[in-house]
Amino acid sequence: MARRLTARGQRRRQELLEVAARLFATQGYHPTSVADVVEGLGVGKGVFYWYFSSKEELFRQILADAQRDLRRAQRQAIADEPDPVRRIEGGIRAAISWLDANRHLFVLLEFARTEERFAGLIRQGEDQAVADALPHVKAGMDAGLIRREDPLVVAHAILGVTDHLARALVLDHGRPADDVADAAVAICLGGILDAATARRRLGVGGG
Amino acid sequence: MARRLTARGQRRRQELLEVAARLFATQGYHPTSVADVVEGLGVGKGVFYWYFSSKEELFRQILADAQRDLRRAQRQAIADEPDPVRRIEGGIRAAISWLDANRHLFVLLEFARTEERFAGLIRQGEDQAVADALPHVKAGMDAGLIRREDPLVVAHAILGVTDHLARALVLDHGRPADDVADAAVAICLGGILDAATARRRLGVGGG
Amino acid sequence: MARRLTARGQRRRQELLEVAARLFATQGYHPTSVADVVEGLGVGKGVFYWYFSSKEELFRQILADAQRDLRRAQRQAIADEPDPVRRIEGGIRAAISWLDANRHLFVLLEFARTEERFAGLIRQGEDQAVADALPHVKAGMDAGLIRREDPLVVAHAILGVTDHLARALVLDHGRPADDVADAAVAICLGGILDAATARRRLGVGGG
Amino acid sequence: MARRLTARGQRRRQELLEVAARLFATQGYHPTSVADVVEGLGVGKGVFYWYFSSKEELFRQILADAQRDLRRAQRQAIADEPDPVRRIEGGIRAAISWLDANRHLFVLLEFARTEERFAGLIRQGEDQAVADALPHVKAGMDAGLIRREDPLVVAHAILGVTDHLARALVLDHGRPADDVADAAVAICLGGILDAATARRRLGVGGG
DNA sequence: AATGAATGAGCATTCATTCAT
DNA sequence: TATGAATGAATGCTCATTCAT
16 A cells, blocks of 8 residues: 555545444454445445555554554653653553543454454554553652562553453443543552551551 | 263364364454364364354353353362452462463453453453452451452452453463462552552551 | 065154155245254154155155045045046045145145156146046046037146135135135136126037 | 446346246256356356345345236236226236246246245235236126126136146147137136036026 | 446355264 | 264355456
8 A cells, every 4th residue: 555645535544444443343353344344434345445455454554543542642641740650640541531432442452462463463552551651660669659569560460450440340331431540540559458458468668 | 052962972062162262262263264173173064063053152152161160260269268368369360370271262252352242241251250259359348458449340450450461471471370470469459559658649548 | 765664664754754744845845954854753863864765755755645645535536426527526626625634735746846856746646637537528528518628628727727726715815625616616617707608709509 | 235236237137037047947946056046147156146135035036027027918918908808818818928938937936836935925926916807807797798706716717727727738748828828718718518518507597 | 536346265054964883 | 773973065145355447
């Protein structure tokens, strides 16, 4: 591809991406045919292959766009925050908010992970997300705000809690995104133990 | 179906389930054809339909078996543990250990969530897992061991950390399951904040 | 085949013929599988191939039995009737009555005519039926009771009216077989014209 | 379906209908595969499903077209005939002539009656044919030309004689359509009895 | 840029028949 | 005699992709 597109062409391409993302999310990638996609736009099949060389390429594009978009939202949310823990918090909130607003993309990212030819893309994106969080985690540790543990593990744990709560509570059980974000932040930061218990059980030195 | 099977038949059926799970995990559910499955066993295509009424039914069976199996492993792991926090810990460790030993099933459970006709099964299983954890969380709160928050959210958070760390660190990055289990337990229980910070930031009353 | 069968075997064979005829009539010959047939009897598939060498052979047998049975019913009905017109009448009535009592076989005979490999059997049976009627028609003509026309055509016409009225009125529209038989006889024998008209139009010499 | 077709598309669709009808008639509906049909045209399999949503839909179309066509032929044949008996005669002749010219469709109509999912279509068509004939029969009775009997039965009897003679004599025994039409008319109108006998036996009042 | 038409390999599923026990 | 299991060719149908216009 890498076709030079007119403004109208750009719009068409975008429409295809959106309709396809919507359909892939609703029916699944495989069960959605290229015919479904172009039908959803009321255009002929040639249109599809004018803008994308294959169904797979289209899907990759959707995935890449989604990842770029989420990352951008997180960056913007924490741009001017000096406190590392607040930056982490901001990242969590931005993620949940974005996932709430782009529910249909969430399931696509999940699906992509399950098929080897797309999984690489997702693993890359996840590594990127972890790499994005890492400096804040380390800064928090250096500032004595965050308990010293493997920062990579910590970053992954944050990702895990955030994603899971967003999906399970916001998407599946319909809870308000803000409330879930509060809970995600609380649990990520403070764990679930009572402070005294934590001190005893985990040997956490009290301040 | 609900066919009466001889011992030999039972074995065949099991073989089909295993080969199919393996292939679905490797290539994806859709890209794997029934022909692939029977070829993997070196039998005729009719065999498949003697034991399963459809590819979909077979997949559901794989999912149900996997969920049952994981749950059983967790139950056994914590059977005689009186301490609720230790029960939670045991559940986390059992889950990571099972996922480590059944990597191929993990991706199937994830895929299933992305296609509406299977998603129900997965949501049910997840609700079950949460329901299983809930009593321990509540008991922990009642015993003053766990900070009082919405127990459902807490249970979901534990699930999220556990699943994510298992996948990202054990499966994707090849870390030893035991180490990851340690980390998962530590983070679930203690969060990531330094205790003093936690006290200040979250208003957690000190012991 | 031509297997020597025990009394029990004879019964089994008959059961298979009946269940199959029933199913073929309801669902059609092709849409009915051998599996359906044996399932309908609650026996294994081997049973079928013990008694019949193929699905096709079974169907031929059903057809042959039906034709033999109908013919026998007609013969008995007119055995001692000296008047040729009354013999024709008796044949018509016997046919309609048999078709009424064996509705499911009717559709099988019709179907068989539409597939070349069975059509011969049916044509033979029909030729036989015509041959059976022919002597009575001729006798009627010789006795001056029946208008002189090609007896073969006359015989076929009787067959056509009888079969059609039986199917259309008795089977499809649920009219009583006896009433339909009356009508069939009246029309076969007297046509539909008013006598005076007939005389004028057909040049039929009045008695 | 309900696809908008270009002129070329219309032609293809018609070709498919014709080839399929031919094959269905020769080999039977079930024994003819979609592959046979497209092979007969030398096109790919997709072509079939571009024009028809299923083999069943195609067959229904063939049946509907055939019924429409026969009906049209009959209507045209009797359009300007004032005499009701002559209208009936014209209908009989038109039917036999059409069946002679469209032999292959005849067997399809017969087959369709034997499978429940198509039988409705045929019964409808037959009811229509009877309804078409009914006014002429009634007019004939009112004009004193036709003996008073249940007009529905009379109409069905005409249908029965016509169809049967056409099939048995024209198609199966190769008699000239015109001769058979003469015979069908004679028998339908005048029955088979000698006029005097008819008077005596049926109590038909003489002119 | 866009369309309707076509391609044909591939898929899930069926089923008459056979076979080991 | 009978059964459960197995066979594998065949079927109706789908769909990513291509092509002529």
